[in-house]
Amino acid sequence: MRSASRLAIGLASSVLLFVQPQIKAATEGTTAFDGTWAVTVDFHAYKNPDGTVAKPTVRRFAATVKNGILHGQTGTKGQPNFYELNGTIAADGSANLLASGLTKYSEYTPMNVGPGKPFEYQVTARFEGRTGTGESVGDPKPPHAPRTRIYTFVKE
Numbered sequence: 748m749r750s751a752s753r754l755a756i757g758l759a760s761s762v763l764l765f766v767q768p769q770i771k772a773a774t775e776g777t778t779a780f781d782g783t784w785a786v787t788v789d790f791h792a793y794k795n796p797d798g799t800v801a802k803p804t805v806r807r808f809a810a811t812v813k814n815g816i817l818h819g820q821t822g823t824k825g826q827p828n829f830y831e832l833n834g835t836i837a838a839d840g841s842a843n844l845l846a847s848g849l850t851k852y853s854e855y856t857p858m859n860v861g862p863g864k865p866f867e868y869q870v871t872a873r874f875e876g877r878t879g880t881g882e883s884v885g886d887p888k889p890p891h892a893p894r895t896r897i898y899t900f901v902k903e
Contacts, residue, residue, distance in 0.1 A: 778814060778815065779838070780812045780815065780817075780836045780840070780874050780879075780902075781812050781813055781814065781815070782811070782812060782902050782903065783809055783810070783811055783902070783903045784809065784810045784811070784812060784817075784819070784879070784900045784901065784902050784903065785807065785809060785900070785901045785903055786807065786808055786809065786810045786819050786832065786898065786899070786900055787805060787806070787807050787898070787899040788805065788806045788807075788896055788897070788898055789803070789805050789896065789897040789898075789899075790803055790804045790805070790806070790855070790894065790895075790896050791803050791894060791895040791896070791897070793857045793893075793894040793895075795857060795858055795859065796858075799859060801854070801855055801856055801857045801858075801859070801894065802854050802855050804855050806821065806830060807821075808820065808821035808830070809903075810832060810900070812836060815835055815836050815837070815838075816833075816834075816835055816836075817832065817833065817834050817835070817836060817842065817844060818831075818832070818833050819831070819832045819833075820832070822848070822849075825849075826849065827849050827850060827851040827862040827863045828848075828849065828850075828851035828852075828862075829848045829849045830846070830847075830848040831846070831847050831848055832844055832845070832846050832870070833845050833847075834870070836872075836874050840873055840874040840875050840879070841871075841872075841873055841874075842870075842871070842872040842873070842874060842879070842881065843869070843870075843871060844869070844870040844871075844872060844881065845867065845868075845869060845870070846866075846867065846868050846869075846870055846883070846896075847865070847866065847867040847868075848865070848866060849862075849863050849864065849865055849866070850862055850863065850864045850865075850866060851863075857893075857894050868883050868884075868885065868896075869883065869884050869885050870882065870883055870884065870896070870898060871884050872898060872900065874900065876902075877901065877902035878899075878900060878901055878902070879898075879899070879900030879901075880897075880898060880899060880900070881897075881898035881900070882895065882896060882897050882898060883895065883896040
């Protein structure tokens with residue numbers, strides 16, 4: 748009986764010694780980017796099909812990352828000019844994010860969409876150390892048009 752107990756304890760110890768580094772690596776990878784980040788989004792000018800131009804603009808806000816999950820927002824939720832960025836950062840620094848919100852000024856919005864219209868688009872990003880970069884990908888949902896948006900992230 749004693750030898751079975753020792754065998755069980757030895758086996759359990761071996762498993763813990765093997766699994767512990769994997770658990771540590773998994774958690775360190777997803778938390779390496781945890782903290783507060785300054786986010787800058789550079790919205791490039793966009794020429795609408797009718798010849799008018801959506802003006803370029805820059806937006807800055809703070810985002811937090813906890814356990815590899817990013818969340819940032821600016822403006823008042825449910826009100827025109829609200830902007831939100833959410834997603835996950837993988838251990839290797841790659842990130843898939845979703846930008847969403849409500850429009851405010853038609854002169855800065857492709858297709859001259861008026862205030863209070865919802866928008867949503869994907870952002871791919873890469874984080875390394877205390878910085879990150881990204882850009883919008885794919886087409887936003889109608890009535891919006893594709894537009895180049897460049898993201899810069901700096902850990903505070």
